[in-house]
Amino acid sequence: MSRKLKKTNLFNKDVSSLLYAYGDVPQPLQATVxxxxxxxxxxxxxxxxxxxxxxxxxxxxxxxxxxxxxALRKDPIKLGRAEELIATNKLITEAKKQFNETDNQNSLKRYREEDEEGDEMEEDEDEQQVTDDDEEAAGRNSAKQSTDSKATKIRKQGPKNLKKTKK
Known part of the structure; x- marks a missing residue:
């Protein structure tokens, strides 16, 4: 160590966890940490x-x-571990990129499908409304026809039967 450092206590938790992992007590001495x-x-x-x-x-x-x-070339163990970590980091970043790309594509597909479904739903609603309007008109027409047919029957039967039909 070429320089004296201030007491930083950056790695207190990590060091105490490592000490416990290597067989020390769960709460090592603060001076050791x-x-x-x-x-x-x-x-x-x-x-x-x-x-x-x-x-x-x-x-x-x-x-x-x-x-x-x-800087680590003189210690092959540390150099090997550093290269392993670098390779793992590259794999993770590539996997994240692929995941984000597929996620973006999937979300775009979902958006398009939802948009198409929304258009289909609007068309279905329009068709349903037209169908409902047709049914209402047909219902009015059938009611009108049935009323017209009743009126025609009453006219044909004459005034005698009029009293009977009112009951």
Missing amino acids: QCLDELVSGYLVDVCTNAFHTAQNSQRNKLRLEDFKF
């Missing part, structure tokens, strides 16, 4: 500083993944 937190923070700062110097030597201001790989 702080010590490991400082070591982890210092290591990360050193790796990032080395990667930054690599980028500067390449006359770049931005860090790339290759800079971190170069």
